[in-house]
Amino acid sequence: MSNGLAQTAPALRHARGEPVRFVHKTERQCCRCGLVKVTRHEGDEHWVEFWRDEEKVAQPHHGRVLTPPCAAFPIPPTETTHAAKEAA
Numbered sequence: 001m002s003n004g005l006a007q008t009a010p011a012l013r014h015a016r017g018e019p020v021r022f023v024h025k026t027e028r029q030c031c032r033c034g035l036v037k038v039t040r041h042e043g044d045e046h047w048v049e050f051w052r053d054e055e056k057v058a059q060p061h062h063g064r065v066l067t068p069p070c071a072a073f074p075i076p077p078t079e080t081t082h083a084a085k086e087a088a
């Protein structure tokens with residue numbers, strides 16, 4: 001099922017388990033990093049939220065919420081982390 005966000009999703013995909021459906025929302029938790037994607041639907045309104053450790057994770061971008069990258073994947077080394085490693 002396409003929700004129109006696929007093309008903006010980063011390569012760091014979550015391994016989502018079976019969706020858990022409630023009356024006005026559907027939750028899918030990543031079995032790797034624990035991030036929960038909540039798809040809410042009330043009447044004609046549909047929106048997506050992301051939760052991690054009881055805290056709402058939101059990255060609004062041009063009016064929509066982007067999927068946070070899966071924390072279970074190693075973060076590619078950057079100049080910053082490389083410099084920090086050198087200093088340590």
Ligand SMILES: [Zn+2]
Nearest residue numbers: 014030033070
């Ligand atoms: Zn994940």
